[in-house]
Amino acid sequence: MTAVVEPAPATGATTPERRQNQRAVARAAHAVVADSSRVVFAAFSAAAIAYWFRRAGGVWFVGDDWYPLAGRVLDVDGLLEQHAGHLIALPVVAYRILYWAFGVRSYTPYLLVTIALHVTIAWQLRSLMLRAGVGHWIATPLVAIWLFFGPGATNVMFAFQMTLAGSLALGLFQLRFADHDGTKRRRDAIGALAGVAAVACSGVGVAMVAATGAAVLMRRGLHAAAIQVLPAAAVYGMWFASPWSDSETTYPRSTQVWLRGCGSRSTARSWNSVGRRSPRRCSPRCSVAARG
Amino acid sequence: MLAALLGGGAWLIARDRWTRDTRHRLAVPLGLALGAMAVSALTASRAWLGYDQASASRYVGVVAPLLLPLLAVTTERIAVSAGRHAPMVRAVVVGVAIVAVISNLGAGPSAPKVTLRDAFAAAPRHPLAAATPGELAPAPTAAPAVTIGWLREALATGRLPAAPRATPVLEATTVLRLSIRQRAASPPALASLGIPSDAMTAFDVATNRRCQQLDAARSVIVRPGEPVVLFGSAMLRALPPTVAVASQAVPFGTVLVYTEPGPKQLDAIRGPVTLQVFAGRGTLCV
Numbered sequence: 001m002t003a004v005v006e007p008a009p010a011t012g013a014t015t016p017e018r019r020q021n022q023r024a025v026a027r028a029a030h031a032v033v034a035d036s037s038r039v040v041f042a043a044f045s046a047a048a049i050a051y052w053f054r055r056a057g058g059v060w061f062v063g064d065d066w067y068p069l070a071g072r073v074l075d076v077d078g079l080l081e082q083h084a085g086h087l088i089a090l091p092v093v094a095y096r097i098l099y100w101a102f103g104v105r106s107y108t109p110y111l112l113v114t115i116a117l118h119v120t121i122a123w124q125l126r127s128l129m130l131r132a133g134v135g136h137w138i139a140t141p142l143v144a145i146w147l148f149f150g151p152g153a154t155n156v157m158f159a160f161q162m163t164l165a166g167s168l169a170l171g172l173f174q175l176r177f178a179d180h181d182g183t184k185r186r187r188d189a190i191g192a193l194a195g196v197a198a199v200a201c202s203g204v205g206v207a208m209v210a211a212t213g214a215a216v217l218m219r220r221g222l223h224a225a226a227i228q229v230l231p232a233a234a235v236y237g238m239w240f241a242s243p244w245s246d247s248e249t250t251y252p253r254s255t256q257v258w259l260r261g262c263g264s265r266s267t268a269r270s271w272n273s274v275g276r277r278s279p280r281r282c283s284p285r286c287s288v289a290a291r292g
Numbered sequence: 293m294l295a296a297l298l299g300g301g302a303w304l305i306a307r308d309r310w311t312r313d314t315r316h317r318l319a320v321p322l323g324l325a326l327g328a329m330a331v332s333a334l335t336a337s338r339a340w341l342g343y344d345q346a347s348a349s350r351y352v353g354v355v356a357p358l359l360l361p362l363l364a365v366t367t368e369r370i371a372v373s374a375g376r377h378a379p380m381v382r383a384v385v386v387g388v389a390i391v392a393v394i395s396n397l398g399a400g401p402s403a404p405k406v407t408l409r410d411a412f413a414a415a416p417r418h419p420l421a422a423a424t425p426g427e428l429a430p431a432p433t434a435a436p437a438v439t440i441g442w443l444r445e446a447l448a449t450g451r452l453p454a455a456p457r458a459t460p461v462l463e464a465t466t467v468l469r470l471s472i473r474q475r476a477a478s479p480p481a482l483a484s485l486g487i488p489s490d491a492m493t494a495f496d497v498a499t500n501r502r503c504q505q506l507d508a509a510r511s512v513i514v515r516p517g518e519p520v521v522l523f524g525s526a527m528l529r530a531l532p533p534t535v536a537v538a539s540q541a542v543p544f545g546t547v548l549v550y551t552e553p554g555p556k557q558l559d560a561i562r563g564p565v566t567l568q569v570f571a572g573r574g575t576l577c578v
Contacts, residue, residue: 016559051397059403063434071437101348103451104412125357128324134315134364137382140370152353156404164354171327179320203465204354209328211358215323219316 039134041126048147052115053108055100056157058108064160067106070097080244083163087239089200091163110159118156119166122147124172131179135202166201170194178216178228186231188227195232206236293387294363301366304373305479306533321361328358349401367506385423395424410456411469417455418463420470430469432556433525433543440470464539468530472514474522474544477555481519487555503577510569512578514560522546522556524574531566538568545574 060067068088068244070161072078074096079089094113102109122143129139146152177191198205209232217225239245334496339510346404369550371381408431415421415430427439446452456462485502506526514520525545529536569576 211327
């Protein structure tokens with residue numbers, strides 16, 4: 001499959017020195033091809049960043065963006081409550097940090113995260129392709145198409161799509177770390193951790209961990225695949241079995257409200273869910289206010 | 293063309309002698325292709341949003357990159373099989389990629405219009421904001437999680453955008469946003485209108501004499517302590533004399549995905565508030 005740059009067999013007798021020279025020439029040619037494609041891809045990446053910023057120009061917070069900003073705080077409920085059936089703990093953390101640093105004055109910092117994830121995914125894809133034996137000048141143009149992939153624009157122009165893009169990026173990261181021969185415990189541990197992080201971004205993480213499991217099973221066998229899959233499966237399974245994943249409604253039942261007299265924000269339940277679970281971290285006085 | 297590259301390359305790979313090296317090289321592309329199939333199956337299975345969800349931009353953006361490595365491997369195999377013409381195959385791939393990049397530039401969904409920035413920047417700065425209950429959501433359908441209490445706090449900590457340019461329409465719209473509180477209809481509110489608390493659809497209440505289907509615009513005066521109940525959704529506009537000029541239309545009620553299902557109770561925080569209710573898909577009970 002790989003286009004191995006092999007010098008043509010020399011006519012007549014070949015001395016070891018000549019063969020060595022031929023190999024050195026081949027290596028140098030390969031390095032030139034690799035370097036040039038890397039430079040071209042870096043240029044494409046920079047152009048893609050500029051392109052997506054321009055295309056998303058003027059976008060402000062919309063729809064789902066408001067849930068991690070105004071609908072959640074960094075507590076157990078805020079991290080684990082489902083959002084349209086997804087566990088989005090890591091994006092919630094990212095949103096809270098960005099809100100703390102930038103507020104909602106500008107959408108740019110939030111957008112930057114999604115665009116950075118998009119470009120990261122592209123580099124990881126290219127790297128995985130090269131490791132699969134694909135030539136530089138097939139991997140680079142194919143991934144370049146995806147860098148500017150209009151039909152998937154939603155995942156680049158909307159900051160909340162860091163949920164899906166995060167799962168994708170972390171899943172590919174896991175795959176890169178798990179894709180090796182033999183036993184490399186540190187790499188495996190990092191890969192497994194990335195798998196857990198991938199499922200903590202969105203449900204796409206589950207598919208990514210399954211993809212990693214299948215790839216590692218094919219390459220390294222059942223034991224290595226289990227090391228990659230089981231931690232993420234355990235975390236996601238526990239969350240899925242918990243009340244936080246309850247997808248009775250599309251969006252979280254809890255609504256962040258500001259309660260008069262409480263002096264702080266708290267989680268309160270709407271009329272539809274009063275009585276199912278009592279509001280946490282809220283004084284009785286505030287609970288009554290929240291319900292009323 | 294994609295199908296030809298995938299199919300042709302896969303056929304060539306299948307004909308190759310499978311070695312350990314082949315298996316190692318194919319592990320990642322095949323694993324990711326499996327992941328792509330899993331994502332497609334999961335999204336298509338969410339039938340409550342429609343089977344076409346699998347082709348929504350956000351899922352296309354996930355499935356496409358997962359299929360790319362397999363496409364790359366099959367394309368590479370075709371290039372290798374071309375022997376000394378391999379550079380030509382690669383040149384064709386580069387050419388096709390350039391065309392694809394250019395033709396994709398404008399494709400896909402466009403960025404949404406900025407609609408709430410002025411509303412959220414203006415609401416907590418308005419004189420009425422201080423006397424408005426913290427849990428009131430100024431945009432109850434588009435951003436029900438954003439309350440005036442949260443906006444006040446964001447303003448106090450310098451996290452809101454600068455104040456927008458004041459206009460009579462923005463002023464009227466802000467008054468509307470700060471005067472009508474939407475929440476899930478409470479059993480007492482439903483009972484006061486003679487609606488059984490288990491009535492959950494517009495159909496259930498179509499025969500109630502206090503309710504009227506919103507097939508035409510109508511004016512309503514909402515007073516504090518006399519809530520109206522909205523089944524479905526509608527646009528509301530504040531009218532004089534409540535405000536100096538008619539406000540922009542603000543959506544209220546239940547919309548797919550962002551609000552919880554069920555009837556909504558609209559309370560006047562101050563008033564009376566003269567409203568025009570229109571473009572409704574449901575029933576208003578007064």
